[in-house]
Amino acid sequence: MLYRLIPVLICLCLAQSALAGPWLREKGSTFSAVSFASTYNLETAATTFLEYGLTDKTTLVADIGMARLQNSPDGGYITLSFRRAIGSPDRPSKLAYEIGAGVGWIGDETLPHIRTGLTWGRGMTWGEKSGWVTVEGAIVWDLTHELHVTKIDTTIGVNFSDVTSGILQLYTAHVDGKGIATIAPSVVFTPRDAKFRVQIGSESQIGDLGNSALKIGIWREF
Structure with missing residues (x-):
């Protein structure tokens, strides 16, 4: 039972929280990012x-995900957490910690x-x-099977213009002696006269590129 759950646990923990980085939201402001990804096999x-x-x-954070995989039951998670800065907010390098809890x-x-x-x-x-460049290290402590998922996510972003950006992300996770790494390039652009941004990209597990996923997302600040 335990080893059947491991791939699903890893997949569900590779969320898009790495988008946020250590920067805090201004009081009363909100950011949302909604995305959908699908593989050739319709996972x-x-x-x-x-x-x-x-x-x-x-800054309060809500991270919600659902997944449908071929060889495992459907799964999902909800994690609620808060983020606070470490040190002066005026320095060039930013640090922040995050603590939260949830259920999968x-x-x-x-x-x-x-x-x-x-x-x-x-x-x-x-x-x-x-x-910008961000590196996030996180541990998700599973309280049911006493497992923990260790993850390190790296993001590099370049603003090509006022309306178009390129992003390259590398997600890595390790649980119970098993590791997984996913590379995710994408382009983010703002449609003409729109109040939102569109992200289009892909996610490919290193070592299993044949099962890559196409991804589309919508970002909005308000």
Whole structure:
């Protein structure tokens, strides 16, 4: 039973929280990112990521996902957490910690968990282009089987223009002696006269590129 759950646990923990980085939301502001991914074999995943600036020093985060896989029962998760900055917000390199709790499910089995994370980020320039780099380390503590998923996510973003950005992400996770790495390039653009951004990209597990997924998402700030 345990080893049947491992691939699903890893998949569900490769969420899009790495998009946030260590930056906090202004008080009263909200960011949302909703995405859908599907493979050639019609394995699908849908995720919703929400941030809300509770105060100038505290950002609330909701991370929700659902997955349908071929060789495992349907699963999903909900994690609620808060993020706070470490050190001065004015320095070029940003640090933040995140603590949260939630529940996952696989078929009829419920899997409560605790999540702890530490994120570093920095704005960058490459010639005339601006961008950013973030590295997030997190541990998801499964309270049912006493497992923990260790993950390190790296994001590099480049602003090609005022309306178009390129993003390259590398997700890595390790659980119970098993590891997985996923590379996810994407392009984010703002349609003409729109108040939202569109993300189009792919996700490919290193070592299993034949089962890559296409991904589309919508970002919005309000």
